[in-house]
Amino acid sequence: MPQKLLAFHRHNHTHCVSSALAEAQELCNERGARLTPLRRQVLELIWQSHIPLGAYALMDQLAELTTRRVAPPTVYRALDFLLEQGLVHRIHGLNAFIGCPTPGEHHQSEFLLCRDCGVAKEIDSEELSQAIRIVAEADGFLVENNSVEVTGLCPNCRPKDDAPHERA
Amino acid sequence: MPQKLLAFHRHNHTHCVSSALAEAQELCNERGARLTPLRRQVLELIWQSHIPLGAYALMDQLAELTTRRVAPPTVYRALDFLLEQGLVHRIHGLNAFIGCPTPGEHHQSEFLLCRDCGVAKEIDSEELSQAIRIVAEADGFLVENNSVEVTGLCPNCRPKDDAPHERA
DNA sequence: ACCCATGTGTTACTATATAGCCTCACTATA
C-alpha cells in the first residue's frame, strides 16, 4: 500500500514527502507548468504532516526558513498554483490546505478529518462519488465539483469501546 | 411535496418562510430554547431566499431594518444559536448560511450549490450518508458529522443540451 | 538591444470571525 494513503497509521512519512515532490515535478514537467523553488517549498511544507496547514501558519514557517518577511500574496499565489495543478486540496471547514496523495487523476475533494489529532485522510471512493452523482441527477443537477468533509475520530483517537466488558 | 424542498423550482416561497418560522418556534418551545425577536428576525432574513446569506450581508440588512448600527457579535451570536438548534446550516465553501428545511431530525449538512444562480438545495439521502459511513468505517473512522457541498449547475441554469439537434 | 510573459516582493486593503466587557430584563430564591 502506498505510504501516502496511510495517514492514520504509522508509516514512513519521509517517503510521503519525497514521492509527493517527485510526482509533482513530473506532472509539472508533463504539463509545462513551472514548479518554482517557492512553489516547491510551499508544497513541501504542506506535506510536512497529514494535518492540514493554514495559509498564515505556512507564511510564518516560510518566513522563518527564508529569514525574510513573507507577505500573504506570496503564499496565496503559490497555493493557487498548487490548487490549479491539483497538487493540494483546500479544506474549507478548516481554512487550511493539505497535499493530495494522488494528483494527476481528476478526482473530487473528499476527506476524513479527525477532530482530535487533526489528521486528514483523502478518500477516493467511486461508490461515494457515484452516490453523489445519483442524488444530484435525481434533482436534474449537473455536478461539477464536490467537497466532502467528514469530521469525527480517526482509529487512533476513537475510544476503544469494542470490548468494554469490565473484565476484572 | 413540501414547498421547502423545491428550491430549484418555482414555488410559493412565502409558504417556505412561514412554515420555517412556525416550525422553529415549535421546536424551540419543545426544547425550552428561546427564539427571541432578534433570532427570529435573523432566521427570517436567512429564509428570504434559497441563496445562502453571508453574516455581513445579514448584518447590513439587519441594520437597515432596525435603523441602528449592528455589530458582528450580535449577528454571530444569533447564528450560533440557530446553528445549535439545527435551524440553519453553514455553507463553508461560501462562508454563508442557509435555512434548514427539515430541522428537528438529526441530519448531516449536504447541499447542491448552483454556481450560477446561487441557490442551495439541501439533500437528505440515506444512500449518500450510508456511502459515507461505509467508506469511513473501512478506515476505522468514527463519523460524527459530515459536510457535503456539491457545486455545479441547477436544472434552471444548466445548458439544455438534451436535444441539440440544430433543427432548422 | 528590445519586448513580453510570468513569477515574486511589497503595501494597502477587504472580508470574515471572535474576545471581553457592560447593561438590561427576567427569574429564583431569601
Added chain:
DNA sequence: TATAGTGAGGCTATATAGTAACACATGGGT
C-alpha cells in the same frame, strides 16, 4: 421586597483569512 443569578444582546476592539494593485526581476524570443 430585596437581591443574587442567568442569559441575551449592545459595544469596542482585535484576531484571522484573503485580495487588489503596483513594482521589480528574470528569462526567452525577436
